[in-house]
Amino acid sequence: MSSDAAIRTGAIPERLLEPPLTEGVVTPGSLDDQVLAFPDRRPPKQWYIGLAITLTALVIGFGFIGYTIATGIGVWGNNSPVFWAFDIINFVFWVGIGHAGTLISAILFLFRKRWRNAIARFAEAMTIFAVMCAGIFPLIHVGRPWLAFWLFPYPNQRGVWTNFRSPLLWDVFAVSTYFSVSLMFWFLGLVPDIASMRDRTTSKVRKTIYTVLSLGWRGAASHWQHYEKAYLLLAGLATGLVLSVHSVVSFDFATSVVPGWHMTIFPPYFVAGAIFAGFSMVVIVLVVVRETMQLKNLITIRHLDVMNKVILGMSCLMGYSYIMEGFTAWYSMNEYLHHTFMNIISGTYGWAGWLTISCNIFIPQLLWFKKCRTSYFWMIFVALAVTVGMWFERFVIIVISLHQDYLPSAWRIYKPTMVDFGVLLGSFGLFFTLVLLFARVLPVIATTEVKAILPGAQPSHHGDDHE
Amino acid sequence: MSQQNRSTTNLLRGTLAIGAVGVVAAFLKAGPERFWANWLLWFVLLFTVGVGSLFIVALEHLVNAKWSVPIRRIPERIATLLIPVVPIGLLAIGALPVLFPGTRPEALHNKILAGKAFWLSLPFVSVRTVIVLALLILGLVVLVGGSLKQDQTRDPAFNIRARKFAPAFMAIFALAITLVAFDWISGLTPEWYSDIFGVYLFAGAFLGGLAATSLAVLHLKDQDRLEGVRKDHLYNLGGFLFAFTVFWSYIGFAQYMLMWYANLPDEVIYFQTRLTGGWHVVTVMLAFLHFVMPFFALVTRDAKGDGSRLRRVAYLMLAAHILDIYWLIFPILPGGPHFSWPEASFALLFLSGAILWVRGALQKGEDMPVGDPFLKEGLEFRL
Amino acid sequence: MSSGKSFAVLGLFDTPDALMGAIPQVGAKKLGALEAYTPYPLHGIDDALERRRSPLGGMVLVMGILGAITAFGFEYWISAIDYPIVTGGKAPSSWEAFVPIMFEVTVLFATFTAGLGMLLLLNKLPFFGHPVLSSDAIKAITRDRFALAIESEGEGFDAEAAKAALLAAGATQIEVLPEPDRGPFLTSDYILRVAGGIFAACVVAGLAMYGAVKLFPVLPPMSHMEDQPRLNAQKADPFFKDGFGMRMPVAGTVARGYLPLGVASQDEAASLVNPLPSSPQVLAAGKKIFHNRCELCHGALGNGVPTLTAAYGAKPANLQAQQFRDYPDGKIFWAITMGKNAMPSHAADLTETQRWEVVHYVRALQRAQNATDEDVKEAGTR
Incomplete structure (x- = not known):
């Protein structure tokens, strides 16, 4: 019925066309010269300044962590009934940041969104660093971190097993699986790129390191075949995993009966929030990377535009969740739920509630305008707002719900201490130190993947495609 | 071919007539609760399939997907089911005083219900339903009507308009599916609440739309009416079906597990009803038909692109979706799961009616959106 | 060419189309096994080289199911059989609580199979002795050029004919490669053996520990509160002659605040x-x-x-x-x-x-x- 003649063939209006994924002339060779050359060059002055700042934060933070471990977690502001505070807020915050990387590398890969290729590597690296930051907090929160291995079920001389019905144990499994899988995904993607670096470096030391790291990758077609299959499978598995990890984190709260925690919408809502926060962090870092590392032709404004659209979409999903939360607080006619919800918008910490709502719902609405999606000022403004907003969202969930629960005699105000802030600063220091180091020593763009989508990179039509 | 077509149409008309007789008999004999529960089941079912299909169309415009352009006409046609859903939905208001405790005067004596009596009252529920249906018809006119017009005009301005409208439609969609979930299903047990419930119904609706779309695509392909639609397109349909099977199970399990774990009496009663007596069997069946079977049927890469397997899974998924809605609504009737001649008559009437409607819609006009500038790119789609 | 015997002949091509065109041409001559080396995966090259499909999907599926069964079985055995304790009012065998970990372990097994199975089992990497790695062409291969190699399939490899075939197919550069160096250093087999050994050692150590604590409690090293050397009230105990754990008060003992009335009727x-x-x-x-x-x-x-x-x-x-x-x-x-x-x-x-x-x-x-x-x-x- 619809032969080719019937199909519309006229020119497609420009508004409907998508801009190209790279600007200017990019060839596989020029790509290597541009991206893989960084590690061989001396870093610019700004890099050292940046590293000095982040290292300072790192040292301060780890000082506070050392102090906490030596003294005990009484040095934090946690009290009864606010037994969870900054430690768990930061944990959830950082795990959430990590989700953007997996989303970009896995879910968008399955959807064949090719714009992901240029930014996937950085996002994956950020996943790994963020999960490392996240791991610190439960570790120091257990109080005796040197005994943290007790969390794993292994036959031991104590004659006891772990409690598999505890959501906190689920967390141990979810986060450690997430870290291992992300690391493997990231490393597999790096192998061909490191092989390229191995073959172009002139330094002997580097060559040896790269040789070992690239595992002797030689680009054989038979290897690529299994490699692509593995990559596809990993993407599929990581997609399920990314949904499960933040859902399991949300189970820490939602399986309880604490009003404000026990909500069935928590699992998907946490996942959406995680992607939301993670994308904002990726936007912030990408803008800096793009400017300082002269990658404007590879990470184009279009990439940022699409990222901002995803942020906008996630913001709307968050809005839906907030509305449902408020609606349920009323619809359930449950006085405890109602009380908790009123606390969010008008209690002692009402300012935090409104800050969360403004930063996560109102400010990102700016991204409806293309001008904001493509302007550095506005996108950074929104991304910073979202980062702040998502941190405070976890503050709202954890502190507000805990500080006033069923028992009015136990109500208590929570105040963080210097140590709390110090450890938070340290986690940011760790994260950005790792990001800076990564940008210097490893290829920040998955050159192999970008090469494969350059114009003319694939053979002209083959096989059974056309008659 | 057309001979066979005509005989199928006659057969469907026959079953429609039998079903109609049965439904009238059910109205007279089976008691109002049973009659309206059945009516509600088919209202929600046709609504979800229609709105799920419209969601597929809007999603394509929202994310600028190209691969689905050649098959877009099919969900567009199925989405026209929303037109008969309007009278069915308006008639369903008759179920409110019968099945919904919130509309009865006794509700004012119940502390929980009295607080939200206005929300649950018959006039307000009716107004909300009318608004929801009107908004969806608006979406149908813009997205489907515009696309049909484009066949003649070949004007790419429609694509620009549809892309602009798609985000607005998503808001309408979220509102519609949430309100229907809360008003028409959750409202049957108004003391019970779950804030994920809208998302749960969304997952089911999207699956219902996908399954109906897949079946219609395969049906048209059998008649060689979708030239150029290849295994690659089927693979994507299969992939979506697989992904959302997992998503539905994820939402369903999370909702159940959280309530089971917290064990609060006002929440857990919902599953208590469904996990005791005859309903336990239905629940296990639902988990099996809606998750285990389609999951393992589609998990391998080959399975997703295999037309005959996709057809079987799509049939299974539609059946499981009906079971899902049945499982949501029917436990309010006392005395375990009912299945007898009233249910069969309703199924005959509404299934034959819906198939006749979609078949009729698919006979009209072009089988592909021939005016869409991206049709060529969509046909060239390769994995 | 250290061993003197040539293992393969490699020809470089400038574009993917040139490579894809050369494959059927060279393949038809049946001079040896064909292998292509490319900087990134090319669509359709597997069909052109007539490769069998990757078995990885099946491996991952099997290992994923195995992971699910292992995790669920382990959780069930521990929580319901070996160490049944009611927590949170949940029955020891409550399956709902075992699902999250079951899912995570499934993913863990599957991803490790996909990643490590691909590297170690299917691609036999790491392997540092392959001649392509020390060839002149490798710099071009990992950058932007495409190589086609005709590899020896045993005796009777005709390097000269292979060279001619590749040149005829349009190769811009030709190189003859020596035999691979099968040195023992850090090969995939070595890694698999070591990892297998470590795994086996862990299993043995775990079983030994479990057995020592549970089945043959000859040494209770850290029993903590489990075992306390005291008499329990209300329980029989052979320590005292009367067989009671608890002692009776001395005759004439009076409880505080309960002085007897001193009257009998x-x-x-x-x-x-x-x-x-x-x-x-x-x-x-x-x-x-x-x-x-x-x-x-x-x-x-x-x-x-x-x-x-x-x-x-x-x-x-x-x-x-x-x-x-x-x-x-x-x-x-x-x-x-x-x-x-x-x-x-x-x-x-x-x-x-x-x-x-x-x-x-x-x-x-x-x-x-x-x-x-x-x-x-x-x-x-x-």
Whole structure:
């Protein structure tokens, strides 16, 4: 019925066309010269300044962590009934940041969104660093971190097993699986790129390191075949995993009966929030990377535009969740739920509630305008707002719900201490130190993947495609 | 071919007539609760399939997907089911005083219900339903009507308009599916609440739309009416079906597990009803038909692109979706799961009616959106 | 060409189309196994090289299912069989709680199979001895050029013919490669063996530990609170001759606040004197107790007309009867303490003081019901 003649063939209006994924002339060779050359060059002055700042934060933070471990977690502001505070807020915050990387590398890969290729590597690296930051907090929160291995079920001389019905144990499994899988995904993607670096470096030391790291990758077609299959499978598995990890984190709260925690919408809502926060962090870092590392032709404004659209979409999903939360607080006619919800918008910490709502719902609405999606000022403004907003969202969930629960005699105000802030600063220091180091020593763009989508990179039509 | 077509149409008309007789008999004999529960089941079912299909169309415009352009006409046609859903939905208001405790005067004596009596009252529920249906018809006119017009005009301005409208439609969609979930299903047990419930119904609706779309695509392909639609397109349909099977199970399990774990009496009663007596069997069946079977049927890469397997899974998924809605609504009737001649008559009437409607819609006009500038790119789609 | 024998001939091509064009040309001559080396994966090259499909998908599926079964089985065995403890009011075998970890372990098994299976088993990487790695062409291959190699399939490899074939197919550069160096350094086999050894050692150590603690508790190294060297109250214990864990008090022991009355019968109790004054506070306290405990049977007025219906068989005493009005305080006190007829003892519930308070109140009731003119006058003067 619809032969080719019937199909519309006229020119497609420009508004409907998508801009190209790279600007200017990019060839596989020029790509290597541009991206893989960084590690061989001396870093610019700004890099050292940046590293000095982040290292300072790192040292301060780890000082506070050392102090906490030596003294005990009484040095934090946690009290009864606010037994969870900054430690768990930061944990959830950082795990959430990590989700953007997996989303970009896995879910968008399955959807064949090719714009992901240029930014996937950085996002994956950020996943790994963020999960490392996240791991610190439960570790120091257990109080005796040197005994943290007790969390794993292994036959031991104590004659006891772990409690598999505890959501906190689920967390141990979810986060450690997430870290291992992300690391493997990231490393597999790096192998061909490191092989390229191995073959172009002139330094002997580097060559040896790269040789070992690239595992002797030689680009054989038979290897690529299994490699692509593995990559596809990993993407599929990581997609399920990314949904499960933040859902399991949300189970820490939602399986309880604490009003404000026990909500069935928590699992998907946490996942959406995680992607939301993670994308904002990726936007912030990408803008800096793009400017300082002269990658404007590879990470184009279009990439940022699409990222901002995803942020906008996630913001709307968050809005839906907030509305449902408020609606349920009323619809359930449950006085405890109602009380908790009123606390969010008008209690002692009402300012935090409104800050969360403004930063996560109102400010990102700016991204409806293309001008904001493509302007550095506005996108950074929104991304910073979202980062702040998502941190405070976890503050709202954890502190507000805990500080006033069923028992009015136990109500208590929570105040963080210097140590709390110090450890938070340290986690940011760790994260950005790792990001800076990564940008210097490893290829920040998955050159192999970008090469494969350059114009003319694939053979002209083959096989059974056309008659 | 057309001979066979005509005989199928006659057969469907026959079953429609039998079903109609049965439904009238059910109205007279089976008691109002049973009659309206059945009516509600088919209202929600046709609504979800229609709105799920419209969601597929809007999603394509929202994310600028190209691969689905050649098959877009099919969900567009199925989405026209929303037109008969309007009278069915308006008639369903008759179920409110019968099945919904919130509309009865006794509700004012119940502390929980009295607080939200206005929300649950018959006039307000009716107004909300009318608004929801009107908004969806608006979406149908813009997205489907515009696309049909484009066949003649070949004007790419429609694509620009549809892309602009798609985000607005998503808001309408979220509102519609949430309100229907809360008003028409959750409202049957108004003391019970779950804030994920809208998302749960969304997952089911999207699956219902996908399954109906897949079946219609395969049906048209059998008649060689979708030239150029290849295994690659089927693979994507299969992939979506697989992904959302997992998503539905994820939402369903999370909702159940959280309530089971917290064990609060006002929440857990919902599953208590469904996990005791005859309903336990239905629940296990639902988990099996809606998750285990389609999951393992589609998990391998080959399975997703295999037309005959996709057809079987799509049939299974539609059946499981009906079971899902049945499982949501029917436990309010006392005395375990009912299945007898009233249910069969309703199924005959509404299934034959819906198939006749979609078949009729698919006979009209072009089988592909021939005016869409991206049709060529969509046909060239390769994995 | 260290070994002198050539292993493969490699030709470089500039574009993917050139490579794809060369593959059928060279393949038709059947000079050896064909292998392509490319900087990134090319679409359709697997079909052109007639590769079999990657078995990785099946491996991952099998290992994923195995992971799910392992995790669920392990959780179930631990929680329901080996160490069944009820936590959070959940049954030991509650499957719902095992699902999250089951899912994570499934993903873990599957991803490790996909990643490490691909590298170690299918691609046999790491391998540092392959001649392509030390060839001149490798720099171009990992950058932007495409190589086609004809590799020796045993004896009778004709390097010259291979060269000619590649040149004819349009290769821009030709290189002859030597045999691979099969040195033992860090190969995939070595890694697999080491990893397998470590895994086996872990399993053995785990089983040994489990066995030592659970089955042969010869050494209880860290039993903590499990095992305490003390006698348990209420339990039999062979330590003492009488076989009880708990000791009896010494004869004549008196509990604090419970001095014996020193009288043996109700008649003897007549000698007891109410130690409390008949003050309004005492009467109020006595009234409350009487109201809570006595009124049900004896009636609000103490006249034996109870609020409890006749359904209760016993006949409660009418305290207004002359017999009881003549009772000394001590005998009433005795009745409350020891019980009488159907009335149980209240000694366990009421302290001695409370009992005396009740006695005062009963006296007040009796006097109120049989009030004389003097009493009324006295009340009027108050």
